Amino acid sequence: MKNPEIFIKSSEIAWEDLGDGLSRQILGRDSSLMVVRVRFEKGSVGAKHSHPHRQVSYIESGAFEVEIDCKKQVLRSGDSFYVPPDTEHGAVPLQDSVIIDVFNPARDDFLRKS
C-alpha cells in the first residue's frame, strides 16, 4: 500500500454509489484502520452480513434499527455500536441517515471494488 493520505477533504472524495439507496466515502485509513462514511436513504437496507474485521459504527445523523448477533435496538444520532469479529449484523435506516463505520483491520475488499 502506498503511504496513507494524511489530510482527507470530504469535497475531494467521490461518493461510491452502492445501489439501492446506499453510497459511501472511504476516509482516513492505513492497512490496520479504516474509516468509512455511509449514506443510507430511507427505504434502503444494510443487509445482515459478517466479516472477520472488528467494527465500531457511529451514527452521524438519522436513526437505525440495528441488529447484532440476533439482538435489535433502535439507535439515533450520537449513538454507536460495536460488532465483534465474525458476528452477523445489519442496520435498517428509519429515515435518511449517515453512519461512520470504523474497521480493524482495513476492509481491503472495499478497495478492490472501488
Added chain:
Amino acid sequence: MKNPEIFIKSSEIAWEDLGDGLSRQILGRDSSLMVVRVRFEKGSVGAKHSHPHRQVSYIESGAFEVEIDCKKQVLRSGDSFYVPPDTEHGAVPLQDSVIIDVFNPARDDFLRKS
C-alpha cells in the same frame, strides 16, 4: 477486559471534563479499536502530542487547524485526518467543534484516567 458493550447510547455516557474547554465520551471499543467523541470549545487547544497508536479522526462539526508531523491544514465538518503511530499532532478548533477520534489499539490510558 469485560465483554465489550454492543449498543452504546450517547445519552447514557457521561461527558468527561478534561478541563480548558475540552470534554469527551468514550464510545464503542474493545482492546484493539476505540472510538472517542471529543468536544472542543472555541479557544481550547488540542495540544501537540504523540502516541504509539495509529489514529483516524473525523470532524463531526466545526473546523480545526490540524498539525501533523509539522504540516498544517484547516479541516472542516466531514473532513478527516490520519495520524501514523508515534507522530506528533495537534488540533486547534476555529469555533465550537466536535471530533470523532478512532484509535488502534485502544487507548488504555484513557480508561485508567476515567
